[in-house]
Amino acid sequence: MTARSFGTRAFTSRLGARLDFTVLGFGSAPVANLYRxxxxxxxxxxxxxxxxxxxxxxxxxxxYGLGLAETRLNRFLRGKPRQEVVLSTKVGRLLRLCRPEERTGIGKFFDTPSRREVFDYSYDGVMRSVEFSLERLGVDAIDILYAHDVDIFTHGSKEASDRRIAELMDGGYRALEKLRGEGLVKAIGAGINEWQVAETLARAGDFDLFLLAGRYTLLEQEALTSFLPLCVERGIGVVLGGPYNSGILASGPRPGAFYNYEPAPAHILDRVARIEQICASHKVRLAEAALRFPLGHPNVVSVIPGGQAAHEVTRNAEIMGAQIPQALWEELKAERLLREDAPVPA
Structure with a gap:
């Protein structure tokens, strides 16, 4: 399977830069020792x-891996034709040396450098972050910069999230605009865990793209309430991370299945079981419907499930090529397991 067989989507930034996304992208956190x-x-x-x-x-x-993902991409991308690659990284965290027992992400990232994250969404913090990322990646330019995790999931409360948003918009956003205006990056955006925070940012600034993690999936479509219509209105692109909702839409509703990075509660297991049953009745695997569904929305430019092993990546590519009958989407809507206004893949 090639990029051509599962497709590309062209996106034009606010300042006219063109980005050609493969609809199946790759999120690098898993190869940076996430969970193992x-x-x-x-x-x-x-x-x-x-x-x-x-x-x-x-x-x-x-x-991701406290710099490990970027350094592993450095080695991999050497010798690849840079003009074929769309590359994004994030700002908002600086990495500082620390004692091993003080490093960030203990229990989440394993065998990483002894670094701890320092949140910094200021103008200078963003500029320093970009410089460090260019060095770790070994490239001269990055296509997309996302402000990372100015959300409730990361900072613990709406008040804390609001403070980080204010810090970004008062400082780091100006740095992002400057980098885009000077052509040093093609597009700017934010990588966010909640669609509501993404919408707040979309209304506060002139962003090109949002990387939304797990909040527009076969299991959740609340982003259609107001955020995704705003993206349509303003021509904002959406990259969809976490299309399997941390695992349950790939593994199915088995005991211990993960949803939102934690064991799935009973009501989620029940809902996924009902979705899976309808998929099976149409001879479609749950993961096939889950990976394809977000691409039904016209503003979703890529889905990035990631993978920790080659066979997982190959499986995702095979899944992307599956044929999904329209009757499946229609039945999910009839059973109120999919929002009636959700656009579905043709």
């Missing part, structure tokens, strides 16, 4: 599998 350590060889094989199946959009962040 993976060897350099395994990471290389996984990234190579992504390239071989046609992925040309790669997303990363300083947080």
């Amino acid at each position: 350590a993976v060897s350099e060889e395994t990471a290389d094989l996984t990234l190579t599998a992504a390239w071989d199946v046609g992925c040309r959009y790669f997303d990363t962040a300083p947080l």
Whole structure:
């Protein structure tokens, strides 16, 4: 399977820069030792599998493996034709040396450098973050910069999130605008865990794209209430991270299945079981419907499920090529398991 076989979507930024997204992108957190350590060889094989199946959009962040994702992408991207790649990373966290027991992400990221995250959404903080990322990635330019995690999930409360949003809009946003205006990046946006916060930012600034993690999926479509219509109105692109809602839409409603990074509660298990039953009646795997569904929305430019091993990446590419009958979407809507106003893939 190649990029051409599962498709690309062109996006034009506010200032006219064109980005050609493969609809299947690659999120690099899993190859940065998320939840378990993976060897350099395994990471290389996984990234190579992504390239071989046609992925040309790669997303990363300083947080992922505390710099490990960016440095692993550095080695992988060397020798690849840079003009074929859409590359995004994130700002808002600086990494500082610390004692091993003080490092960020203990229990989430394994065998990482001894670094701790320092949130900094200021003008200077964003500029320093970009410089460090360019060094770790070994590239001269980054296509997209996302402000990372100015949300409730990360900072613990709406009040704390609001303070971070204010810090970003008073400082870091000016840096992002400057970098875009000077052509040093093609597009700016934010990587967010809640659609409501993404909407707040969309109304506060002139962003090109949002990377929305897990909040527009086969299981959740509340973003259609106001955020996605705003994206349509303003021509804002959406990259959809976490299309499997942290795992449950890939694994199915088995005991211990993860939803939103935690074991799924009973009501989620029940809803997924009902969705899976209808998928089965149409001879469609749950994961096939889950990966394809977000791409029904005209403003979703790419879906980035990631993967920790080459076979997972290959499976995602195969899933992307599945044929989904329109009758499946119609039945899910009839059973109120999918919003009536949700656009679905043709």
